Amino acid sequence: MYDRLKGFRDFYPEEMAARRAMIDTLEATASQYGFREVGTPALERTQMYVDKSGEEIVEELYAFTDDGGREVAMTPELTPTVARMVVAKQQALTKPIKWYSTRPFWRYEEPQQGRFREFYQLNADIFGSTAPTADAEILAFAADAMTALGLTAADFEFRISHRDILGGLLESMGGDVDTRAAIRAVDKSEKIERAAYHDLLVDAGLSREQAVEFEALLENGDLDELIEFAGTDRVEAAVENLRAVLAAAEDFGVREYITLSLETARGLDYYTGVVFECFDSTGDVSRAVFGGGRYDDLIESVGGQPTPAVGVAPGLAPLSLLLQRAGVWPEEALSTDYYVLQIGDTRSEAARIVRALRERGHVVETDVSERSFGAQLEYADSINAETVVIVGEQDLTEGMVTVKDMASGDQAQVPIEAFPGDHEAPRLADFE
16 A cells, blocks of 8 residues: 655545636636636756756755756746746747647745645736736735635735835844845744844844834835835835735726735745735634736746736645635535436447437436346446436337436336437426
């Protein structure tokens, strides 16, 4: 007996049916916004992630040397891959480029609530627009996907910030501040003790007094006060951009889901502008459900022409936790339209009915195990068959089949030439 690997999961049919319903809703919303589906590989060159995040990232990857001597890694995220794809055909692609995909990723991390070593997420990105409306459209897509799943404004919130506000404030404090390290500290601020947070800011180059002042500025969240404190064009421009994104989000009808939260930083270094994270409003799901933001420099950093970009990546595991907490998780149940039950030597006629129903687009099962009448009926019930069509030798001699409604238990004989007949979705009521 083999045990499942730690951090990996199995999905049996009932749970997979609920996951499929969730994925279908996310993808349908992405398609409504004009995002086009792309497919991406499971392996990339390890160096692509090292160049983006440093050598230490290798410890978090499923990385190895393949039989061709290449250093490769199982993809831990999508953004570098789609950046590579944009660069490969940059001149031929019409801007803006709007892509999405849903697929698994792999990171060798310690599993925790809503986080696994193999995880699934949908990624949606817009390339080629610096306009605040592009950021707002990403927010609108994410909000509409959430409400399409049955969630309301009482269930979730988007906490939004701007990386240039954070960077500009740190820059204005003078001295030799490691901005990247300080922003990473901000990203951890809600997960660690206040003293530990201050220590990280001090390690990044702030004085103890500056660390306290910086924290207070972010907590207060007064954008005009930030402009006045920094006194720099960088912070003023960032505040103006953030306000423009919020105004566009208002026009798109999703401002009610957005909360200004300057402590939101996003840990990845490639973010350059507006960033946001989605949280469970009740706090029952303790980690961010997903996040996104603007990353205008990434395409150029991997060899392409300067190309602005903004995106979002809903993770399926934490999102499923939120849906379950809110009571809107899709039903974990199988669904079958018809079961064609065979009694005796009736395979030929049963197969005709099965083909006719499947041609109409229905989910249809029939006996493949030569089971008894009772065993077949029990199986039909176990797969939630709505209608059972009983094809028996005795009925066929009379030119009939029996149609049984599984919910009510009612059944009746109908002429075999009338089933399924011209009915797109024949039910017992059609023949009564």
